[in-house]
Amino acid sequence: MHVSFDPWSPAFVADPYPAYAALRATGRAHYFEPTRQWLIPHHSDVSGLLRDRRLGRTYLHRFTHEEFGVAPPPAEHEPFHTLNGHGLLDLEAPDHTRIRRLVSTAFTPRRVEALAPTVERLAAGLVERFVLAGGGDLLTEVAEPLPVAVIAEMLGVPESDRPLLRPWSAAICGMFELNPPEETARAAVRASAEFSAYLRELIGVRRADPGADLVSGLIAAHDDEGRLTEQEIVSTCALLLDAGHEATVNATVNGWWTLFRHPAELAALRADHRLLPTAVEELLRYDTPVPMFARWVLDDIEIGGTVIPRGSQVALLFASANRDPERFADAETLDLARRDNPHISFGAGIHYCLGAPLARLELAASFGALLRDAPGMRLVAEPEWNPGYVIRGLRGLRVEI
Template identity: 80%
Template sequence: MDAAPFAPWSPAFVADPYPAYAQLRARGRVHWFEPTRQWLVPHHADVSALLRDRRLGRTYLHRFTHEEFGRTPPPAAHEPFHTLNDHGLLDLEAPDHTRIRRLVTKAFTPRTVQALEPAVRRLAAGLVAELVKEGGGDLLADVAEPLPVAVIAEMLGIPEADRGLLRPWSAEICGMYELNPPEETAARAVRASLEFSAYLRELIAQRRKEPGNDLISALIAAHEEDGGRLSEQEMVSTCVLLLNAGHEATVNTTANGWWTLFRHPARLAALRADPGLLSTAVEELMRYDTPLQLFERWVLDDIELDGTVIPRGSEVALLFGSANRDPARFERPDELDLARADNPHISFGAGIHYCLGAPLARIELAASFGELLRQAPTMRVVGEPEWGAGFVIRGLRGLRVEL
């Protein structure tokens, strides 16, 4: 089946991809998209199953060379980005993924995350109080962005004076996750990769001399206890991934979620009247307007989907946004139901690459939404926001509000 409705570089599609997803689901279970040479998979059951299928992988280099897999190696000029990216959990497969995730999990325990909750609430309360004091502002820049960046920076032990560097570095690196990124995007990502890596190597060296009560020190300790089984490059890549993955989705869930609520005033009024809805509301906002719309996998061994053989060497694009609106899995999927109890959305992924930071993201989202509901009960949107150019990591450029 062809993927005619799918137009990821169209501003109209990025603003509302959901009608096109409905067409894709109606047309079949798998679609060839020539511009990126990928197989698009739009149904919830298939996306969920393929995320867990070990015949697919985030990388193929643990089994094949580029040439053996029928792929062209990335340009040499992009090497700093790929070195950084390819040593992170998100783009590794077993046995390296298993080893690194085990070590990171030692330093990123449920107890560690839970212990952060009071600090997250204090940060959220302070950011919202400042927004209220100013009578409004840009919800994206003033609350959605600074909260998760501050939290992950605090976890990593990054000095407060340096934290302004993090979001720009992250944004430039994440530009490479879009479909067919242009060369200027790659050049910015390479520069950010070099700068961020150099910064972290220096910080790791400091923590080796003077360990602190932070995640970098804990990763060094885990590395040394296990006889050097976590390389410095793996530590650098892990820290960058924790920052990038640890705030991009949270930022967009916050801003996209509030824009959704403003467009559903009756639902927003119900949430303001009953803050007990908050936990299911956060899950529903992640489902209804998914922050990460697409996740890619390489086909390591031939698979068959609905009679279509997808051969080894192919790439599949799992459409999270479409899966989260699939009527075969969700009752009234295009309706915003803040009390939705049966909500197996896949916004955090599934399988071995399920988001390690999901519990922390939920704490941050509950804190920021909760404080805005409490401190800014009359908050309203000013004008209609613009969507950013990105489709894979899909979010608003800003969200102006007033009280």
């Protein structure tokens, strides 16, 4: 195990890429004792394991905690696990298949395309205010409000309630970090209980007065055909709100921080906005906002001669896979015109990100509006990273116009 992999070190979080290179150079599977996980750093392995049905986001569709040899979560964490355990991200077939089929209708390319004018209008409005103010924190003024507004609009969350969403989401996502401290767990449990209560209330309002929003559509699936439980509706809405903006917010600010550190590439993009589609993909590859995703091993697997037994957990290192020179030419080079770019920032297999088309639309809209209306935007101060590693992003990004 290479000593430089240290997800709790601020220096590692700020620049984990040398450690990933060392992991790739020294093997295909590395046991990491502090989290009792197998680290998987290569693109071919990560990509293959994401599609491998011998792995799962949960094991409870096949085993009890005892049978699987894993201690059940503490009883006091129950509100978090109830909320999280009934959402798409942590379900496997057949429940995952059933819920995804119902929810995916809201995210078809055609439905997302219909949202484009709304997303572009929201992005233009945020950027216009930002430019008038002469700049500020790109995270709080542009990156954060856009995806929150879009997903809240889709779900039918009233505008007055939207400021509640990000704090709840941030607290809940704290539990996805490696070995979260008890204080983080308590905050996640409290947020889960409050968020669940809020969503049950919203479901009650929409049941009495349905609209064209996604919550009303999910209620119809629950009431008419019994295909969703109320808990599944609550968990699905919470997941869409959490996953629907956390990664997009970080992709936006991480992306701009990357551009500021690559002035020649930024100049090329400013000179030719037609580069934007490949630029968005390359920024997602070069510094993905979700560097790692874990899977449980449901049946023994073998990677590079190493047998990883059932009951283990693998940490699929997306960020390492996205810089693997075996798959990407000049993998450490930012190339905004890169065409051959099978990055796995949105995952793969049955858990491939449902909102990928929407995330791409939001990123293109906010980057496009800033390139158009703030062509001279520049960095005021070097940013600091949040301490989290599993969801990796900056505390803020202060710029002037």
